[in-house]
Amino acid sequence: MDHFDTDILILGAGGAGLRAAIAAAEAAPDQRVALVSKVYPMRSHTVAAEGGSAGVVQAHDTLDDHFNDTVSGGDWLCEQDVVEYFVSHCTREMIQLEHWGCPWSRKPDGHVNVRAFGGMKIERTWFAADRSGFHILHTLFQTSTKYKSIERFDEYFCVDLLVENGRAQGAVLLCLATGEFCAITARAVVLATGGAGRVFRQNTNGGIVTGDGMALAFRHGVPLRDMEFVQYHPTCMPGSGVLFTEGCRGEGAFLLNKDGYRYLQDYGLGPAEPQPRNKYMELGPRDRLSQAFWQEERKGRTVTTPQGEAAVLLDLRHLGRKRIEERLPLICELARHFMGIDPVDTPIPVRPAVHYTMGGILVGIDTASPLPGLYAAGECSSIGIHGANRLGSNSLAELSVFGRVAGEQAAAFAKGAAAAEIPALLDRARAAEARALGLLNGKGGGERHSVLRKEMADSLEKGCGIYRLGDEMQQACDRLADLRHRYDGITIDDKSRAWNTDWISALELGYQLDVAQAMAHSAIARKESRGAHQRLDGYTQRDDANYLRHSLAHYRKGASPEISYSPVTITRSPPGQRAYGALGEQLEHARKEATHG
């Protein structure tokens, strides 16, 4: 097996991984950085983020407002000290991206422009038309090429972390082109592998979003935190789940039911005004909007698409061609090309689809996991800023702010760490290679992994969807246990080594099943409704007395995960009633009076 030694190993080269690599290279130019990705970096799923990234910049906006929007948006399940750090570093990171060339959309005077976003009181979302993630990713990738200390391993798939003496010291990689393995040993390891939305059927995610890093850390004893909180984005393409950015609504789009009625006013988000006010109506948060869709569907007030999917209508017409084409070119392309609909004169049928995993690898404010030497940033991590529901435009900001922290922290740790224990690590690497080859060459019982994947996605969608029931969650848990068992007997058609995507998909499915189990078991254990976790079986209210706590899923080999809980850090925003629309404004007013009174 090839062996490569480095100082800082970064797994994942999307927004968070690239930002971490650049930060490490700048903080410690004498240290070597190995940047690994299972795809070329510019294919990473950051590329598909559309709407923009938060950072307080307007004179009438404040860090306190961004803090309060984020904490109430997360239904108070946020680590408030982390949110405080986050909001105070977002703008700096957005400016840094600007200095590196990110083509943020501008105002006529040349300053960066911002748009409104759901659940945000003031416009603070920096945007590059509706290709914000694409431009951030390409900017970071291109900028990363100027640092000589960064060595990339493009199209290398990680099959295991190397842990020795209770410290993360590397990873075992499979080179996709050759099918050969290599071990990278390191003094510090950063996971930046993204989310896990592909465990659900209808989702906005790219095929690569399979929770690899979450499962890798999980299997090595790092808890996955708050995994029951899975975000449904309310406006996605029926069938494929492809995303139509919240930026549409930020620009003023309406959501209509089959009668042309702006139904969100029936769900505590009104009043409906011609220009939606921030935190009202279409500019409410994603969990509430997806829940409202579910209710409308039950009332029979949705339209049915040719594919047989229920949908509501995203109406941009009143914005006019010029604004639509200038601010939302990708949305135009997707609607016209994929659906044959011109949003300039026809509303787009949309429905919720799984978009984002709020939970992830447990890390502290410094991005360090409980496993020494292991750091995590971006969607794969749970640093605690999103709580029970993420606000749109906080995730691109997160990968920038905490990608940098992870790179700096890993560099500092690597500097003080002992050299990797290479002989012992290589023994472990060979064992991991043997396991992966066992999956490839095993005879199995003839079942295809694609069958299991579909069943997994169906069971999660049924059991852990927008609204949840105890018995349906239990069924999901049971089906996942069965799938886990059947996974050991799958047969891989393709036994060759070079570019064996059959094998890679099977390895990914192993990760997905672990993550899916963490989600389902965390969900059934939370007997309350909060943010994106809504139950209809007697636990319809938030229950701070018992559940103002983070869930922690612990891996158990050959068994379902064990769930425990940990406290939430509350610094200055005591849990209050979460409301939007007119009531939200009243409550916010009252809170302000109370603090200033």
Next chain:
Amino acid sequence: MADRDRLTIELWILRYRPAQDEEPHFVSYTVTYTEEMSVLEALQSIKDEQDGSLSFRWSCRMAICGSCGMMIDGTPKLACSTFLRDLAPGPVKIAPLENFPIERDLVVTVADFVKKIESIYPFIMPKETKPVEAGEYLQTPAQMAAYEPFSDCINCMLCYAACPQFGANPDFIGPGAMALLQRYNGDSRDAGSRERLDLIHGEDGVWSCTAVGLCSEACPKLVDPANAVNQNKTNSAFDFFLRGLRKENHS
């Protein structure tokens, strides 16, 4: 819906597995499809239900990640945004992107293309450095318009598959990298044109282009790399002329 018409279409897919095939050859598959089904979805259904050994790259499904470029009936296209309804009744010929070495099936070698991207100094070399604390550089919408279209390149390499010059000379820097070069040279914040222009004077640089414009036709994002190449020819010629003048002044 159950009562929707179920149509079938035949796909001829170029297969090549280095360990077992002497050379690439077409294999026929038949898939059931619906109106909205993309070529990518057809490939996925083949892989899931018929033959797990078929390899191809894909990820986003929405024409932004640039992974799934391939030749579809002889034209370079993104599989995710090409629809079977437009290719019926078939058979549809699917092959890896032209002008690139095949690694396996529909997977071609990307590394050389990425090296070209890296070679053009694809980052801002600031006119005036300032700390982040000093805020953003100002850039008017008009200044942005000068380079922004070139920044929309998704690196899908369709333009390289369409480019006869690249086909004849794999060292030619090619349309995509040239568009990226123009993206930075045209940026009001950047002062790196000199270094980048040095690159494109060479024999594998801008003058290799014979201006057939097929690259811009192939581009799924309307980036217009042919225009970038032309702007660079102008810049390159002007730069050459200026250098001549300077030399004369020095002599």
